[in-house]
Amino acid sequence: MNSAVAIRAGGVDLRTPVILASGCAGYGPEWGELVDFAAVGAVVLKGVAREPWLGNPPPRLMETPCGVLNAIGLENVGLDVFLTEKLPAAADLPCAVVANVVGREPEEYREVCAALDGEGRLAALELNVSCPNVRAGGMAFCADADGLREFVARCREVTTKPLWVKLAPMLTDIVPAAKAALAGGAEALTVANTLPAMAVDVRARRPVLGNVYGGLSGPAIRPVTLRLVHRVYDETGAEVIASGGVDGWEAAAAYVLAGARAVQVGTALFDNPALPAEIVAGLEEYIRREMFDDVAALVGKLRSGQV
Amino acid sequence: MAYLRETATVVAVEPQGEACLLRLASPALAAAVRPFQFLLVRVPGGGFALRRPFSVFDARGEEVEVLIRPVGEGTARLGAVAVGEKLDLLGPLGQTFSPPAEALYVAGGVGVAGLFFAVAEEVRAGRQPELLFGAATEAALYGRGRLETLGVEATYVTEDGSCGERGLATEHLPGAATGQEKLMSAAMAETLPPYARAVVACGPRPMYQALFRSLGEEARLYVVMEERMACGVGACRGCAVPAREPEGGYLAVCQEGPVIEASRLDWLRLAEEV
Structure with missing residues (x-):
C-alpha cells in the first residue's frame, strides 16, 4: 500500500481511512453505485444478533438541528440469514467487510462471534456494546469496567478475528471502559455511538419516536465525540476508530489529529452518498499541503499549547 | 438498483x-x-x-x-x-407498481402527487382511469387543472362543499355499500361482499383506515405509504411500517413500497400510531 491515505487500523488494512458505519450501509450492496466504494476502506455491516430482531415501533426517525434521532432498535435478519444470504451478497464489495455483533446477553455475542470466526470475507468483528435503543445488551455493558473486560475476553476466546469494541459516549469517564475493552483483548475501539436523546411533538403532546428515546447522530454530536476520541487516545494510546458526525474531510482530519486511525461515516451519507470520495480527496490534499507522508503520520499530531 | x-x-x-x-x-x-x-x-x-x-x-x-x-x-x-x-x-x-385493470384511484389532498403519474400513464396508453379525489377545500384539490387538461374522469369531493360533492372521498366510493345497506346486512347477520374493484389510494392515514374498514378485508386495496425516511435505499430501516408477517415485524416503505397491499399491513398497530 503506497497510497497516502491507506492505513492499517484495528488489525485491518484499509485502502482509505473512511469506514461506513454500521446501520447506515445495510448489509453492503444497498447503496448500489451511489457510494463509490473505491473511496471506502471498510464497510461495517448492519448489526447481527443470534436470532432475527424485529426492531422498534415507528416513527423511528426524527431530524433535529444538525442531526438525526433514530430508534431503529437493531432490526436485523439474525445469524442464519446473515450467513446464508447477506454475507455472500457483500462478498463482492471492493473493500474490507466488518460484521457488527449485537445481543441481549454476553453469551449471545460469544455465540455469534464463534459462528462468524470461520468467515473468510470478514476482516474484523465490531462488538456493539453501546446501542441506546435496546434495553438489555446495549449500553449497560460499558458502565461496569470489570464486566466489560470479562465480556470482551469471552468473545476473544472464540475468534481469531480482530475485535473492535464500539463504546458508549454517555459514561462519567470513557477511559476505564476503553482500558477494560483493551485488557479484554480488543484490537481497536470504535469511539463512540449515538447519544441517548429524545424529541417531543408539543402539538400532539407525545414523544416523537415510537420508542420514546432514541440515539442522536450527525454533526450535532461531533464536538462531544471528538473529545472522547482525544481522551481515549491520550490516556491509552489505543487504536481508535472515530464515529460521530463526520460530514467532510475537515471533520475526518480533526478526528485523525485527535488520535483516530480511521473514521466512520453514517448519518451524513443520507444527505451525500458521495461523501467517502469527497473525504478522501480532501484528506489527500490536506496531507500534501501539510507535508506529511501519509494519513498514519497525522494520527494524534495535535500541537499543544498556545499559538 | x-x-x-x-x-x-x-x-x-x-x-x-x-x-x-x-x-x-x-x-x-x-x-x-x-x-x-x-x-x-x-x-x-x-x-x-x-x-x-x-x-x-x-x-x-x-x-x-x-x-x-x-x-x-x-x-x-x-x-x-x-x-x-x-x-x-x-x-x-422504491418499487413501481402496475395497478390491476380498472382500478379506482383514490386521492386525499396532497396524496394526488402519489397517483398522478400512474393516472397520466394510463391516459397516455389510451385507457380511461377513474379518480376519486377528496380534499378539505377546493384550494387543496392540488393539480386539478392538470387532471382536467389530461381529460381524467375524476369525481371531486370537498369537506366544505366548495367543489364537487360534500364530505370525505371515502363516503363517495362508486358502487360501495351505503351505510343503510351495512346496517341491513348487520341486522341480518350477513357479510357484505368485498368491494369488487381494486383500489389504489394515496392520502392521509385516516383515509386508509376508513377505506380498509369500508371496503372489507378481502378487497384489493393498495395504499401508497409515507413514513419519515433517511436512506431511501433499504439500508437503515428507518421508514418502517407495521407488517402482518412476521407478527410484530415491519416493512420498509423505501424498499418494499411505497405501494403496499393492505393485507400485508397490521392495521391495529397502524391505528395505535396515529
Whole structure:
C-alpha cells in the first residue's frame, strides 16, 4: 500500500481511512453505485444478533438541528440469514467487510462471534456494546469496567478475528471502559455511538419516536465525540476508530489529529452518498499541503499549547 | 438498483393553493423513473441532515415534477425555490407498481402527487382511469387543472362543499355499500361482499383506515405509504411500517413500497400510531 491515505487500523488494512458505519450501509450492496466504494476502506455491516430482531415501533426517525434521532432498535435478519444470504451478497464489495455483533446477553455475542470466526470475507468483528435503543445488551455493558473486560475476553476466546469494541459516549469517564475493552483483548475501539436523546411533538403532546428515546447522530454530536476520541487516545494510546458526525474531510482530519486511525461515516451519507470520495480527496490534499507522508503520520499530531 | 444522483434545474414553479408544482429538468431521472417511485431531494442551502422524500408527480421527456406542500422548514425552503435554481436529486427510489385493470384511484389532498403519474400513464396508453379525489377545500384539490387538461374522469369531493360533492372521498366510493345497506346486512347477520374493484389510494392515514374498514378485508386495496425516511435505499430501516408477517415485524416503505397491499399491513398497530 503506497497510497497516502491507506492505513492499517484495528488489525485491518484499509485502502482509505473512511469506514461506513454500521446501520447506515445495510448489509453492503444497498447503496448500489451511489457510494463509490473505491473511496471506502471498510464497510461495517448492519448489526447481527443470534436470532432475527424485529426492531422498534415507528416513527423511528426524527431530524433535529444538525442531526438525526433514530430508534431503529437493531432490526436485523439474525445469524442464519446473515450467513446464508447477506454475507455472500457483500462478498463482492471492493473493500474490507466488518460484521457488527449485537445481543441481549454476553453469551449471545460469544455465540455469534464463534459462528462468524470461520468467515473468510470478514476482516474484523465490531462488538456493539453501546446501542441506546435496546434495553438489555446495549449500553449497560460499558458502565461496569470489570464486566466489560470479562465480556470482551469471552468473545476473544472464540475468534481469531480482530475485535473492535464500539463504546458508549454517555459514561462519567470513557477511559476505564476503553482500558477494560483493551485488557479484554480488543484490537481497536470504535469511539463512540449515538447519544441517548429524545424529541417531543408539543402539538400532539407525545414523544416523537415510537420508542420514546432514541440515539442522536450527525454533526450535532461531533464536538462531544471528538473529545472522547482525544481522551481515549491520550490516556491509552489505543487504536481508535472515530464515529460521530463526520460530514467532510475537515471533520475526518480533526478526528485523525485527535488520535483516530480511521473514521466512520453514517448519518451524513443520507444527505451525500458521495461523501467517502469527497473525504478522501480532501484528506489527500490536506496531507500534501501539510507535508506529511501519509494519513498514519497525522494520527494524534495535535500541537499543544498556545499559538 | 440503478439509482441516480442528478443535479436538476428548476424550469417552472407553478402555484397550487398552499403547495407548488416544481418542474425540474432532470433528463436521466425522467427517463428512468416509473409511476409510484419517488425521489429524495436535498434541501438547498444546507443545515438539514436528511433529504426529503417526494413522489414523482409526473415525468415526461427530460423533465420530472414534484408537488411540494410546505409542512416544515425543509419543505418551506424547497417550496420557495426559484426558476433557474439547482436541486440535488436521488432516485428513482422504491418499487413501481402496475395497478390491476380498472382500478379506482383514490386521492386525499396532497396524496394526488402519489397517483398522478400512474393516472397520466394510463391516459397516455389510451385507457380511461377513474379518480376519486377528496380534499378539505377546493384550494387543496392540488393539480386539478392538470387532471382536467389530461381529460381524467375524476369525481371531486370537498369537506366544505366548495367543489364537487360534500364530505370525505371515502363516503363517495362508486358502487360501495351505503351505510343503510351495512346496517341491513348487520341486522341480518350477513357479510357484505368485498368491494369488487381494486383500489389504489394515496392520502392521509385516516383515509386508509376508513377505506380498509369500508371496503372489507378481502378487497384489493393498495395504499401508497409515507413514513419519515433517511436512506431511501433499504439500508437503515428507518421508514418502517407495521407488517402482518412476521407478527410484530415491519416493512420498509423505501424498499418494499411505497405501494403496499393492505393485507400485508397490521392495521391495529397502524391505528395505535396515529
